[in-house]
Amino acid sequence: MTARTLRLEPVTREAFAPFGQLIEAAGASTDANQGTAARFDFAARLANLRPHARPNVAVFRAQPRHLPLAIRLLEKHPGSSQMFVPMTAPRYAVLVARARPDGAPDLDTLRAFACASHQAINYDAGTWHHPMVALDAPSDFVMLAWEDGTPGDCVEHPLDGGWTLTG
Amino acid sequence: MTARTLRLEPVTREAFAPFGQLIEAAGASTDANQGTAARFDFAARLANLRPHARPNVAVFRAQPRHLPLAIRLLEKHPGSSQMFVPMTAPRYAVLVARARPDGAPDLDTLRAFACASHQAINYDAGTWHHPMVALDAPSDFVMLAWEDGTPGDCVEHPLDGGWTLTG
Numbered sequence: 437m438t439a440r441t442l443r444l445e446p447v448t449r450e451a452f453a454p455f456g457q458l459i460e461a462a463g464a465s466t467d468a469n470q471g472t473a474a475r476f477d478f479a480a481r482l483a484n485l486r487p488h489a490r491p492n493v494a495v496f497r498a499q500p501r502h503l504p505l506a507i508r509l510l511e512k513h514p515g516s517s518q519m520f521v522p523m524t525a526p527r528y529a530v531l532v533a534r535a536r537p538d539g540a541p542d543l544d545t546l547r548a549f550a551c552a553s554h555q556a557i558n559y560d561a562g563t564w565h566h567p568m569v570a571l572d573a574p575s576d577f578v579m580l581a582w583e584d585g586t587p588g589d590c591v592e593h594p595l596d597g598g599w600t601l602t603g
Numbered sequence: 604m605t606a607r608t609l610r611l612e613p614v615t616r617e618a619f620a621p622f623g624q625l626i627e628a629a630g631a632s633t634d635a636n637q638g639t640a641a642r643f644d645f646a647a648r649l650a651n652l653r654p655h656a657r658p659n660v661a662v663f664r665a666q667p668r669h670l671p672l673a674i675r676l677l678e679k680h681p682g683s684s685q686m687f688v689p690m691t692a693p694r695y696a697v698l699v700a701r702a703r704p705d706g707a708p709d710l711d712t713l714r715a716f717a718c719a720s721h722q723a724i725n726y727d728a729g730t731w732h733h734p735m736v737a738l739d740a741p742s743d744f745v746m747l748a749w750e751d752g753t754p755g756d757c758v759e760h761p762l763d764g765g766w767t768l769t770g
Contacts, residue, residue: 472665472666474664494642521688568636578626
C-alpha cells in the first residue's frame with residue numbers, strides 16, 4: 437500500500453464540470469430587482485431519478501477539519517444530485533472522483549478543490565465525493581438532495597489506499 | 604395617503620411560519636459525516652405547482668440598500684416556492700405579507716424580518732414579498748424556484764401607500 441497525497445487546487449467551473457456544477461456569480465447575467473441585483477440563472481443541474489423521493493433541504497453544521505487529513509471513504513447518491521450552499525463557511529474542500537465502468541470510484545480521477553464563501557457546488561447524481569470538509573471554522577451549509585429514507589440514498593466506498601489531503 | 608413605517612424585527616421560525624420557512628441550524632439534528640457534522644433535515648417545504656416548470660438555481664448578486672428605504676412594490680410566485688440562501692450576506696431584510704381573499708396583499712399582515720448570515724428562507728408559493736433587500740454589503744445569494752419563462756412566474760403589485768422600511 438503506497439501512501440498517496442491529494443493536493444487542494446482552486447476550483448473552477450471547467451475543472452469541476454466532470455463532477456457537477458460550480459455555482460457562483462460568473463458568466464451571463466440579467467438585471468433583477470429594479471436594477472439593484474444581477475442574476476445568473478440555471479447554474480445547477482438538479483436531478484431526482486426516483487419519482488417517489490422527497491426533496492430534503494437540510495442544514496449541515498460542519499466542524500472544521502485540519503490538514504493534512506486522512507481520506508478514508510467516498511460516497512455517492514445514485515438517485516439524486518446533491519447541492520451544498522455555504523452560509524458561514526470561509527473555505528471548504530470538495531473531493532470528487534468519476535466512476536469506473538464497474539461503478540467503483542476511479543481513483544485516477546480523484547481531485548480536491550478548494551471553494552470559497554461565495555461558491556456553491558452541485559454534485560451530479562452518482563458522482564463519488566467525500567463528505568463535506570469544512571476548513572478554518574465551524575460552517576453552516578444548506579444542502580439539497582432527493583431522498584426516500586432507504587440505504588440507496590447514500591452508497592459508501594472505503595478508501596484504503598492511504599490517501600491524505602494536503603493544502 | 605398616510606405615510607407608514609415598517610420596522611425591521613428579528614426573524615424567528617415561529618414569526619416567519621405564516622409566510623414560509625426559516626432555514627437554520629436549530630431544532631432536532633442527527634450526526635453526519637463520521638461525527639464531524641450535525642444535520643437538520645427537511646427544513647423547507649419546496650413546491651412546484653406547474654409540472655412543466657423547470658427548477659432554476661440562480662445566483663443573485665445584490666447591491667446593499669440603505670435604510671430608511673421606500674417600499675414601492677411586492678411580488679409573488681403563484682406556482683413555486685422560492686428559497687434564498689445567503690453566501691456572503693452579513694445581513695438582509697425579508698418583507699412579507701399574506702394575501703387577502705381577492706389575492707391582493709393584505710397590508711395589515713406586512714412584516715419586515717432581519718436575517719443573519721447563517722439563516723436562509725423559503726417563501727411558500729404565492730406569498731407576497733419584496734425583492735431581496737441586502738444590507739451592509741454587496742451580497743451573493745443562491746435562489747431556487749421553479750419557472751417556465753412566462754409572466755406567470757412572477758406577479759407584481761405596486762405599493763402606493765407611502766411605505767418606508769426603517770431599522
